[in-house]
Amino acid sequence: VQIKRLTRAGLPVDSEELARFLIGKFVVHDDAQGRLSGRIVESEAYLPGDEACHAFRGRTPRNGALFLRRGHAYVYIAYGTSLMLNVSSEGAGIGAGVLIRALEPLEGIAMMERRRGTGRLRDLLRGPGRLTQAMGIDMRYDGIDLCDGGALWLGTTGARRPAVACSTRIGLTRAADRLLRFYEPGNPFVSRSSGG
DNA sequence: TTGGCGATTGGCT
């Protein structure tokens, strides 16, 4: 299967549309030791004016990447242990993003197994903290452009858009009832079969 | 300077 780079012009301009659009697309990391890739099966949108969005209280040293024009990586540490990968999703100066919550493994599975310390395929990329660990995505990628030909990028095979279901976002206390989580129904690599 | 609080995970019941 040939994966082609997505350009910025190919990304929807709206955050919620981008979160839907990314289901069925690919995250690719051209690591020094080889290519790692997975198909996006679950995402969440964090919108401008959304209380759950890290950008809600304005720009800070941590969340600066959310304010870059769409198609940049925002990487942060959750709970002191897990790294989260997001794609900035609005114009420059507007803080919003899409969290990548789960991938279906495609390439580099042996390296993912080593990094995760498990041979269970289903546990490699299911969950936002797991997928960054397996793919070798760390804080060095915070703020990088995913559309500039670099080592971390978004791709497509040109396949037909899959079915997409939506639910409430996972793990939130604020704005917990908004239907901004998107996933491919029935896909076993989705972190949970439904939201709240 | 500090303490409360997470966009989670893994282990155990």
Place this chain on the structure above:
DNA sequence: GCCAATCGCCAAT
């Protein structure tokens, strides 16, 4: 399903 571990961030002191 429940719960503790873990630590950087940032609002309030």
